[in-house]
Each structure stands twice: as C-alpha cells, then as structure tokens.
Amino acid sequence: MPDGACWGPEETADAAVRAAWTALAQVMDPEIPVLSIIELGIVRAVRRDDGGRLEVVLTPTYSGCPATAMIVLEAELALARAGLTDARVTTTIAPPWTTDWISETGRAKLAEIGIVPPPKAGKRALTAPDETVACPRCGSPDTSVVSPFGSTACKALHRCNACLEPFDVFKCH
Secondary structure (H helix, E strand, O other), X not given: OOOOOOOOHHHOOOHHHHHHHHHHXXXXXXXXXXXXXXXOOOEEEEEEOOOOOEXXXXXXXXXXXXXXXXHHHHHHHHHHHOOOOOOEEEEOOOOOOOHHHOOHHHHHHHHHOOEEXXXXXXXXXXXXXXXXXXXXXXXXXXXXXXEOOOOXXXXXXXXXXXXXXXXEEXXXX
C-alpha cells in the first residue's frame, strides 16, 4: 500500500478515517451475511488520497466475484449514511485477496454457521493434496468432497460420512 494507507481504525488520528472503518464494519458480505467486509478481509485500506479525499480500497475475494458491485454500492451507502459523502470506494486485485485475510472473528463466525474456515497457513498450490476437513456439526474427520463448487464460488461442498450432513468449506486462495 502507498504511504498514508491505514490498515485499521486504531492506526490513525483522522476522525473521518475512523468513522469510515466504523461504517464499513456494518456492511455485510452479500454471500455470507454473517461476515462484515472487514471481517472477510476485503477492506484493504481507508486513507486520504493525494488530494485529501477519503478513499476506501477493497479487494474482492476473486476478480470475477459477482458480489463485488453490490459490496461497493453497500460500502458507498454506509459511508454516505455516516456523513462521509466525499469518500470514494475503489477496488484493486493486486495483491490478490487471500483467505489469510479473514479475521479471527470472521473465522469464528464461519464455524458458528457450519462453514469450515480455511486454515491460516498461507496460499496453497492448486495441486496440493487434499486436507482432512472435520465436520463442523459432529467433529468427525471422516468427510468427503461432494463437489468443488458449493453454495458460492468461494466454497466447496463436503459431506460428513459419520452424520451424513452436507457442509461448505471455504476454499483457500
């Protein structure tokens, strides 16, 4: 991030930047509505640009994410409701979003609703061996992949062979 980037509300004395972080914490991901866009890790910076205008930088979970336009709109509306009418929301795909950016609170919320959060161990190669994924309902490690595509493009569908319940697993990337 360029100089002046702000990675969190506690890192600045700028009241408008802090207010923006507070407003953005109320914007929920449209595909996983228990997570805010901050908890999901797609808010990369809130800062002043070279002209002094407030800028919010978002990185979508992947470049073709169909929810990106809705997230940008919801972020703009939240900022406007907070009185930050001069704020500008931009998106960037570099560096690409990674599941490592999901906050610990976000990971806990995913687990609470039965979505297995990805391990926080850096990006894995697409050809990495499959990992054992425990069932979020009964805890059994005896699970299998039903489909690499789950309820959204960023999740895979698994099934527990012990309790027979299906569940989503957040894909790493």
